[in-house]
Amino acid sequence: MASKINLNSEEVGSDCQGSVYKNIQEMWDTELSNKDTGSVINKIGSKDNWYSKQAQYWEKTEATVEGVLGGFGKLHKPDITDSRKLLELLHDKYDLNYGRVIDCGAGMGRITKEFLLHFFKNADVVDQNPKYIEACKQNFKDDKRVVHFIAKGLQELEFPEKYDCIWIQWVCNYLTDEDFVKFLKRCSEALVQNGFIIVKENIAQKGFIVDKEDSSVTRSDKLFLDVFKQADLKVVETQMQSNFPKELFKVKTYALVPAQKKQDEKMMEETEEKTA
Numbered sequence: 001m002a003s004k005i006n007l008n009s010e011e012v013g014s015d016c017q018g019s020v021y022k023n024i025q026e027m028w029d030t031e032l033s034n035k036d037t038g039s040v041i042n043k044i045g046s047k048d049n050w051y052s053k054q055a056q057y058w059e060k061t062e063a064t065v066e067g068v069l070g071g072f073g074k075l076h077k078p079d080i081t082d083s084r085k086l087l088e089l090l091h092d093k094y095d096l097n098y099g100r101v102i103d104c105g106a107g108m109g110r111i112t113k114e115f116l117l118h119f120f121k122n123a124d125v126v127d128q129n130p131k132y133i134e135a136c137k138q139n140f141k142d143d144k145r146v147v148h149f150i151a152k153g154l155q156e157l158e159f160p161e162k163y164d165c166i167w168i169q170w171v172c173n174y175l176t177d178e179d180f181v182k183f184l185k186r187c188s189e190a191l192v193q194n195g196f197i198i199v200k201e202n203i204a205q206k207g208f209i210v211d212k213e214d215s216s217v218t219r220s221d222k223l224f225l226d227v228f229k230q231a232d233l234k235v236v237e238t239q240m241q242s243n244f245p246k247e248l249f250k251v252k253t254y255a256l257v258p259a260q261k262k263q264d265e266k267m268m269e270e271t272e273e274k275t276a
């Protein structure tokens with residue numbers, strides 16, 4: 001049984017086989033329990049099954065740009081173009097330092113190679129699939145700027161360093177809500193002063209959609225905001241992906257900082273204003 005993390009949303013969701021859940025907590029409670037409820041087709045049955053199914057799915061996929069983008073290699077360029085814009089904004093407006101970054105759910109290192117290393121001095125990569133981490137090692141074998149190659153699920157990742165930026169793209173849909181919140185809390189602790197967590201993800205128009213083929217859940221904007229709140233994070237910037245085909249999910253990027261940090265900064269600013 002999934003432990004509750006107090007998500008408030010009552011938005012209805014569904015899975016790809018037509019089961020409907022009255023809210024996301026009901027979905028986790030039903031899907032991850034081993035009790036026979038009879039109402040759901042192909043019930044997942046446990047959290048272990050949830051994670052092993054996605055591992056099996058990615059094991060079958062090629063370690064190429066086309067493979068990690070699900071056959072949509074044409075998304076690569078517009079994706080990188082918009083990500084660059086957001087990163088530059090964070091640098092110019094909030095003094096994000098181009099020091100160390102970690103690419104979470106890195107696949108074969110598409111984002112690290114084509115984007116993050118154009119800005120940051122050092123990068124680490126993490127992915128649940130050892131095959132992808134092996135591909136990263138090959139891709140970066142002559143590039144000493146990539147330091148840690150970590151074959152681990154984000155649900156159990158302990159960060160080896162502190163980071164200026166934690167980049168999480170097209171992977172948090174593989175985490176249960178409970179693990180997503182816990183992971184984001186660990187991200188918060190692994191940030192240096194002025195560091196940012198970036199979540200770039202597909203967005204459901206409303207509620208959520210579970211895909212049982214690869215064990216993933218596409219969440220609405222509202223559900224993301226619920227998760228961020230539970231993880232004590234504050235959204236400082238957002239960006240909607242441009243120039244993607246209309247038939248695909250909308251993609252949204254959130255730039256996040258620990259809520260407490262924002263509070264501290266505000267208090268410092270107010271104190272400075274009073275003493276000026």
Ligand SMILES: C[S@@+](CC[C@H](N)C(=O)[O-])C[C@H]1O[C@@H](n2cnc3c(N)ncnc32)[C@H](O)[C@@H]1O
Pocket residue numbers: 051054055058068069070104105106107108110111126127128129132152153154155169170171174175
């Ligand atoms: C859609 S691909 C995206 C790869 C990369 N972020 C990119 O945009 O090029 C999803 C990646 O997430 C990884 N993944 C899936 N579940 C994961 C988990 N629980 N923890 C870490 N990585 C996971 C897969 O192995 C795969 O490499």
